[in-house]
Amino acid sequence: MERGSGVEWTRPDRPDLDPRQYVYLRQDGRYIDGVVYPEYILRVSLLAEKLPHGDISLRLSGVERSDQGTYRCSVPYLDISTEIKLLVGSVSQPRISSNGSWLTCDSGCWFPKPAMSWLDSNGNVIDPAGPSVPDRTSLPAGPSVSDRTSHPAGPSVPDRTSQQCYEVHSTVPVTGPGLVTCSVHLPHFNHTVDVSFHIVISERDIPTEGASTGSAEIAVIATLVFIIVILVAGGSFYYRRRKHAGNDSVEEADELQMALTGNDRVKEADETKPAWKGSRETGIGDSDCVSETDDSGDEE
Incomplete structure (x- = not known):
């Protein structure tokens, strides 16, 4: 730009500001800070490296919410001006x-208030299955009012609206393992912040309505456990029965052995008895012997 020219930056949408002051004023190649709005002092400048090329873009640092609005750039000696609208937004990490x-x-x-959506691992939108209730208050006016976003598919969480920012919540059910992404977007700024959550669960742990793969797996496991219990119980019963039958066999064998042993002893006792059956008390044997002796005597 030529020496002696001037550049003016003002706020036509701010009637509360002194019309004799500027956001930025440059005259005769110098920055004039004595006529700058107090709230912009030390926060505005031109791009010095681009001035020789006619670029008089304004650099604004330490941007605040109140900086949002319309700015007018004027070059009086050329009798030209243009306006630009500055949008100010704030974001956080979801x-x-x-x-x-x-x-x-x-x-x-x-x-401003962001839009929120859910995406699955394939990039498909997950519908929270419930329309949100529109915001019921504007930020510049009065105290904060709760803004509720209701989703029939899950418990609703109140959104909080204040003069400083919006805080939005959204809830979706867990439908299976995989990567799920929550996307928060400012449409007017074309600015999006994504946060992902990796779900690692068993399908049988997923709450579902009606029959499901998880329910089938639970049924199969329950059946297997039942069969194992039956087999263990049957095996234990069979083992005890075999053991009891073995004890009975041992007892029968012992009784048979005792019976055989008793018979042998009786037989041995019979074999040890004398062949004659006489009895000294009756005198039958002695009488026979005497009779024979007497007969022999008579013969002599």
Whole structure:
């Protein structure tokens, strides 16, 4: 730019500001800070390296919410001006939490109010199956009012709206293992922040309505456990029966052995008795012997 020219940056949408002041004023190649709005002092500058090429873009540092609005750039000596609208937004890092059955995404502090969506591992949108209730208050006016986002598929979590930011929540059910992404988006800024959550669970742990693969697996496992219990019980009964039968056999063998032993002893006792059956008390044997002796005597 030529020496002696001037550059003016103002805020036409701020009637509360002194019209004799500027966001930025440059005259005769010098920055004039004495007429700058107090809230912009030490926060504005031009790109010195681009001035020789006619670029008079304004650099604004330490951007605040109040900086949002319309800015007018004027070059009086050329009698030209243009306006640009500055949008100011704030973002935070979203967080996903889980209670095992549901996933909840918390946006954190955002401005303006962001849009929130869920994506599966293939990039398909997961419908939270419930329309959100529109915001019921504007940020510049009055105290904060709770804004609720309700999803019939899961417990609703109140959104908090304040003069500083919006905090949005969304909940979806856990439907299976895989990667789930919560995407928070500011449409006017084309700015998106994603956060992902990797679900590692067994399908039988997923709450479902009606029959499911998980329920079938539980039924199969229950059946196997039942069969194992039956086999163990049957085997134990068979073992005890065999053991009892073995004890009975041993007892029968012992009784048979005792019986055989007793018969042998009786037989031995019979064999040791004398062949004659006489008895001294009766005198039958002695009488026979005497009779024979007497007969022999008479013969002599």
